[in-house]
Amino acid sequence: MTESQTLQRIHEQAVEEFLEKGFRGASLREIVKKLGVTTGAFYGYYKSKESLFDALVEPHARKLAEIYATKLNEFNALPQEQQIAMMSAFSKAGILDMYAYAKDHRDAFRLILLASEGTRWENYIHDLVKKEFESTHQFYEMIQQEGQRALNPTLSHILVSGMFSSFFELIIHEIPEEEGLRCVEELYAFYMAGWRRLFHLPGDQV
Amino acid sequence: MTESQTLQRIHEQAVEEFLEKGFRGASLREIVKKLGVTTGAFYGYYKSKESLFDALVEPHARKLAEIYATKLNEFNALPQEQQIAMMSAFSKAGILDMYAYAKDHRDAFRLILLASEGTRWENYIHDLVKKEFESTHQFYEMIQQEGQRALNPTLSHILVSGMFSSFFELIIHEIPEEEGLRCVEELYAFYMAGWRRLFHLPGDQV
Amino acid sequence: MTESQTLQRIHEQAVEEFLEKGFRGASLREIVKKLGVTTGAFYGYYKSKESLFDALVEPHARKLAEIYATKLNEFNALPQEQQIAMMSAFSKAGILDMYAYAKDHRDAFRLILLASEGTRWENYIHDLVKKEFESTHQFYEMIQQEGQRALNPTLSHILVSGMFSSFFELIIHEIPEEEGLRCVEELYAFYMAGWRRLFHLPGDQV
Amino acid sequence: MTESQTLQRIHEQAVEEFLEKGFRGASLREIVKKLGVTTGAFYGYYKSKESLFDALVEPHARKLAEIYATKLNEFNALPQEQQIAMMSAFSKAGILDMYAYAKDHRDAFRLILLASEGTRWENYIHDLVKKEFESTHQFYEMIQQEGQRALNPTLSHILVSGMFSSFFELIIHEIPEEEGLRCVEELYAFYMAGWRRLFHLPGDQV
DNA sequence: GATGAATGAGCCTTCATTCAT
DNA sequence: TATGAATGAAGGCTCATTCAT
Numbered sequence: 001m002t003e004s005q006t007l008q009r010i011h012e013q014a015v016e017e018f019l020e021k022g023f024r025g026a027s028l029r030e031i032v033k034k035l036g037v038t039t040g041a042f043y044g045y046y047k048s049k050e051s052l053f054d055a056l057v058e059p060h061a062r063k064l065a066e067i068y069a070t071k072l073n074e075f076n077a078l079p080q081e082q083q084i085a086m087m088s089a090f091s092k093a094g095i096l097d098m099y100a101y102a103k104d105h106r107d108a109f110r111l112i113l114l115a116s117e118g119t120r121w122e123n124y125i126h127d128l129v130k131k132e133f134e135s136t137h138q139f140y141e142m143i144q145q146e147g148q149r150a151l152n153p154t155l156s157h158i159l160v161s162g163m164f165s166s167f168f169e170l171i172i173h174e175i176p177e178e179e180g181l182r183c184v185e186e187l188y189a190f191y192m193a194g195w196r197r198l199f200h201l202p203g204d205q206v
Numbered sequence: 207m208t209e210s211q212t213l214q215r216i217h218e219q220a221v222e223e224f225l226e227k228g229f230r231g232a233s234l235r236e237i238v239k240k241l242g243v244t245t246g247a248f249y250g251y252y253k254s255k256e257s258l259f260d261a262l263v264e265p266h267a268r269k270l271a272e273i274y275a276t277k278l279n280e281f282n283a284l285p286q287e288q289q290i291a292m293m294s295a296f297s298k299a300g301i302l303d304m305y306a307y308a309k310d311h312r313d314a315f316r317l318i319l320l321a322s323e324g325t326r327w328e329n330y331i332h333d334l335v336k337k338e339f340e341s342t343h344q345f346y347e348m349i350q351q352e353g354q355r356a357l358n359p360t361l362s363h364i365l366v367s368g369m370f371s372s373f374f375e376l377i378i379h380e381i382p383e384e385e386g387l388r389c390v391e392e393l394y395a396f397y398m399a400g401w402r403r404l405f406h407l408p409g410d411q412v
Numbered sequence: 413m414t415e416s417q418t419l420q421r422i423h424e425q426a427v428e429e430f431l432e433k434g435f436r437g438a439s440l441r442e443i444v445k446k447l448g449v450t451t452g453a454f455y456g457y458y459k460s461k462e463s464l465f466d467a468l469v470e471p472h473a474r475k476l477a478e479i480y481a482t483k484l485n486e487f488n489a490l491p492q493e494q495q496i497a498m499m500s501a502f503s504k505a506g507i508l509d510m511y512a513y514a515k516d517h518r519d520a521f522r523l524i525l526l527a528s529e530g531t532r533w534e535n536y537i538h539d540l541v542k543k544e545f546e547s548t549h550q551f552y553e554m555i556q557q558e559g560q561r562a563l564n565p566t567l568s569h570i571l572v573s574g575m576f577s578s579f580f581e582l583i584i585h586e587i588p589e590e591e592g593l594r595c596v597e598e599l600y601a602f603y604m605a606g607w608r609r610l611f612h613l614p615g616d617q618v
Numbered sequence: 619m620t621e622s623q624t625l626q627r628i629h630e631q632a633v634e635e636f637l638e639k640g641f642r643g644a645s646l647r648e649i650v651k652k653l654g655v656t657t658g659a660f661y662g663y664y665k666s667k668e669s670l671f672d673a674l675v676e677p678h679a680r681k682l683a684e685i686y687a688t689k690l691n692e693f694n695a696l697p698q699e700q701q702i703a704m705m706s707a708f709s710k711a712g713i714l715d716m717y718a719y720a721k722d723h724r725d726a727f728r729l730i731l732l733a734s735e736g737t738r739w740e741n742y743i744h745d746l747v748k749k750e751f752e753s754t755h756q757f758y759e760m761i762q763q764e765g766q767r768a769l770n771p772t773l774s775h776i777l778v779s780g781m782f783s784s785f786f787e788l789i790i791h792e793i794p795e796e797e798g799l800r801c802v803e804e805l806y807a808f809y810m811a812g813w814r815r816l817f818h819l820p821g822d823q824v
Numbered sequence: 825g826a827t828g829a830a831t832g833a834g835c836c837t838t839c840a841t842t843c844a845t
Numbered sequence: 846t847a848t849g850a851a852t853g854a855a856g857g858c859t860c861a862t863t864c865a866t
Contacts, residue, residue, distance in 0.1 A: 004846090006846085006847090021324075022228075022230065022323045022324065024228060024230040024231050024323075024324075025230050025323070025324055027838080027839070027840090028839080028840060028841090029838090029839075029840080037847075037848090038847065038848050038849060039840080039841075039842090039848090039849080040842085040843085040846090040847055040848050040849070041846070041847050041848075043840095043841075043842080044846055044847070045846095047841095048840075048841080049839095049840065049841090117228045117230075117231070117323055118227070118228065118230075118231055152385075152388070152389065152392070154376070154379075154381055154385055154386075154389050155388075155389045155392050155393070157375065158372040158373075158375040158376055158389060158393060159372060159393070159396065161371055161372055161375045162368035162369060162371045162372030162375075163368060164368075165364075165367055165368045165371035165372075166364040166365055166367055166368030166371075167364075169363065169364040169367045169368070170360070170364055173360075175360055179358075179360055180360075182358070182361075183358065183360050183361045183364060186358070186361050186404075187361070187364060187365070190365065190400045190403075190404075191400075193399065193400060193403070194396045194397075194399060194400060197396075197399070198392075198396075210829085212829075212830090233855080233856070233857090234856080234857065234858085235855080235856075235857085243829095243830070243831090244830070244831055244832065244833095245832095245857080245858070245859095246829095246830065246831060246832075246833095246858090246859080246860085247829070247830050247831075248858095249857095249858070249859075250828080250829060250830075251829095253858090254857080254858080255856095255857065255858095416850085418850075418851090433736070434640075434642060434735045434736065436640065436642040436643050436735075436736075437642050437735070437736055439834080439835075439836090440835085440836065440837090441834085441835080441836085449850095449851070449852090450851070450852055450853065451836080451837075451838095451853095452837095452838085452839085452850095452851065452852060452853075452854095453850070453851050453852075455836095455837070455838075456849080456850060456851075457850095459837090460836075460837080461835095461836065461837095529640045529642075529643070529735055530639075530640065530642075530643055564797075564800070564801065564804070566788070566791075566793055566797055566798075566801050567800075567801045567804050567805070569787065570783075570784040570785075570787040570788055570801060570805060571784060571805070571808065573783055573784055573787045574780035574781060574782075574783045574784030574787070575780060576780075577776075577779055577780045577783035577784075578776040578777060578779055578780030578783075579776075581775065581776040581779045581780070582772070582776055585772075587772055591770075591772055592772075594770070594773075595770065595772050595773045595776060598770070598773050598816075599773070599776060599777070602777065602812045602815075602816075603812075605811065605812060605815070606808040606809075606811060606812060609808075609811070610804075610808075622825085624825080624826090645859080645860070645861090646860080646861060646862085647859090647860075647861085655826075655827090656826070656827050656828055657827090657828080657861080657862075657863090658825090658826055658827050658828065658863085658864085659825070659826050659827075661861095661862075661863080662825055662826065663825095665862095666861075666862080667860095667861065667862090826866100827864105827865100827866080828864100828865105828866095829863105829864095829865095830862105830863085830864090831861105831862085831863075831864105832860100832861105832862100833859105833860085833861100834858100834859085834860080835857105835858080835859075835860090836856105836857095836858090836859105837855105837856080837857090837858105838854105838855085838856075838857105839853100839854085839855080839856090840852105840853105840854100841851105841852080841853095842850105842851085842852075843848105843849100843850095843851090843852105844848100844849100844850095844851105845847100845848080845849095845850105
């Protein structure tokens with residue numbers, strides 16, 4: 001069953017309004033007014049402004065987190081030597097999977113990135129960063145050799161943060177499939193080279 | 207004469223409220239209530255909620271942009287060979303200067319980064335990214351050798367974006383001076399290595 | 413369909429409040445409180461205090477100005493001799509038409525006359541006076557005979573001003589139809605006699 | 619002793635502000651701000667906004683009412699035949715005296731006429747009109763001859779109202795002494811002729 | 825005389841939400 | 846499904862006025 005036409009139009013208009021003014025600045029009455037329907041109509045579909053935002057964001061936010069978690073688990077399940085050989089949860093396959101999903105649901109991630117202040121999604125990216133940060137350190141500790149200095153947590157935090165920022169810039173902007181993929185690969189290579197040096201690992205073929 | 211005590215307390219409380227709820231979500235009444243004064247008292251100091259935000263942000267936002275612009279101009283004034291030797295406007299000296307300033311005025315940049323939606327500062331970081339992006343391409347064109355491929359603008363955009371994100375993470379969080387400096391240097395080295403590869407330049411000592 | 417009962421009650425109460433306190437002194441909250449509704453209810457009908465005032469005033473103000481302009485145009489279209497014979501745009505037919513309309517929409521004109529300070533209607537009467545003043549002088553110039561002195565513009569201004577004041581006093585106060593009409597006629601005769609003398613015209617039968 | 623310079627400047631600025639925005643719309647803080655002083659300074663001179671308006675208006679409003687009353691009393695003290703011979707309380711001498719005073723204190727009367735809504739002076743003109751109306755009727759009753767119709771009170775009210783409007787237009791506008799006087803005389807003649815007809819009196823030399 | 829910080833009440837307006845129809 | 850009138854709370858802001866200095 002496809003969603004009702006009214007519902008679909010609400011979604012489209014809501015995305016526009018939220019992106020333009022942010023969750024807090026967006027006006028429900030403005031959304032429905034532009035659609036030529038009334039607030040009552042809206043409340044037949046959702047019970048609040050927040051639940052509308054949620055409906056737009058939640059499925060895709062969850063799915064992306066799942067993709068990330070799945071790849072991470074697969075990686076963690078590998079024997080240690082293989083982990084070293086393939087490196088990092090944010091491995092090529094993982095980032096490509098994430099990109100493949102996110103690029104098809106741009107609006108949801110735009111909302112998270114650009115309009116989620118005041119919702120439960122305002123920390124979504126931070127949470128992703130945190131998980132990646134933790135898995136990075138876990139990995140480093142595993143491969144850390146005697147006498148090697150600890151990984152500077154502040155440094156790794158800001159690097160992971162920048163990495164995700166770069167990645168999501170690719171989602172925010174409308175970029176043709178092919179070029180997007182190329183950029184993801186280059187972004188991956190860019191960071192991988194940097195990480196390997198920080199990890200005291202020899203360069204590898206990615 | 208130093209600023210009145212009430213004004214100072216308004217500043218402190220405002221920073222807290224803005225950071226917690228964003229510019230739009232922040233309530234002037236809430237700010238003054240926590241101070242134990244009335245809205246009228248506030249309007250003796252500022253003529254609007256926006257002008258309060260501005261007062262907190264503008265001087266430091268301007269100064270940082272100046273520091274950036276100054277370094278960029280200095281770099282552009284260099285003869286071509288020296289530019290190549292020292293590379294990129296976001297060079298080590300520049301980024302250190304910016305850090306030295308920004309770390310002393312964390313609140314202003316936190317406000318820009320975390321609470322500026324709905325103000326004229328909401329594009330501040332984007333604008334910095336854009337300038338850096340342009341100067342990067344300008345530099346690349348200068349050094350581009352025959353037969354070399356153009357720099358992928360999408361890639362460079364997302365990298366610059368990530369670089370600034372990393373940098374400002376350092377500002378957002380309270381980090382001891384010494385460690386902050388170390389991170390800036392490492393961040394610089396991390397990116398410089400990546401850029402040099404993209405620019406087809408030999409590695410250098412930074 | 414007739415206007416909603418709430419809207420009608422808003423109108424009635426607004427007229428009362430505006431007349432009592434003037435546009436500036438009137439309080440929207442007071443108006444709705446007396447109606448037993450909330451301010452939100454009001455803003456379902458009008459988008460501002462000014463637009464409420466406008467809705468009460470505009471249609472009738474415009475119509476009266478039209479009636480005046482129409483009569484004036486008719487008069488100006490007459491051949492010169494006939495104009496002299498019938499005299500002045502503020503002629504009997506015109507003033508009677510204006511009275512017939514205005515007496516049925518007293519509230520609108522009361523608002524203009526007694527409560528319009530701070531609105532775009534505050535100069536409505538002055539503008540009418542100005543138009544009549546100009547048409548009066550135009551007429552005088554047409555009939556002016558060689559050697560006759562010019563009409564004193566200050567004098568004619570204050571007379572026109574007084575004439576309109578008298579006329580609108582009739583509108584402000586609740587006066588039975590029949591008596592109102594008689595007064596308009598007498599007012600007309602009163603002024604006509606005076607003007608004819610100033611114009612050096614022989615008395616006429618009006 | 620002349621008034622302090624600050625006080626004088628308050629007066630000048632207040633007149634300007636009141637005339638521009640009306641009593642209700644005028645802002646005390648705006649007045650003092652333009653003067654470069656503080657509200658505290660103002661409250662050293664007056665105890666309220668209303669009392670400032672009063673100070674500007676009251677002396678001249680009272681004086682003009684006195685001039686009017688004095689002339690009226692003088693007239694009423696005359697024997698009946700003389701009253702008939704000279705006619706009307708608003709006689710030539712009276713109106714000239716009023717003009718002589720009012721023209722020298724334009725600002726006070728401008729305030730009454732244009733900016734008194736919300737003050738105790740908002741009915742000043744109406745009150746003058748009322749007194750004149752009463753004295754007119756009193757006079758008419760005295761001279762009324764058997765079989766003559768009563769003076770239509772509505773008509774006389776609107777005529778008196780118009781007469782005062784004309785008169786005060788002369789005060790509102792800055793008019794050179796000589797021309798103002800001429801206009802008063804002509805205004806007097808204009809109305810006198812009309813009244814005489816309504817009173818069934820023969821024309822006279824004015 | 826004058827300052828200037830502060831009050832407290834009030835203003836117009838907008839909002840998400842409800843509910844009888 | 847949808848209407849649309851209404852709620853009640855909150856918002857930013859301005860005002861005349863006070864008072865310790």
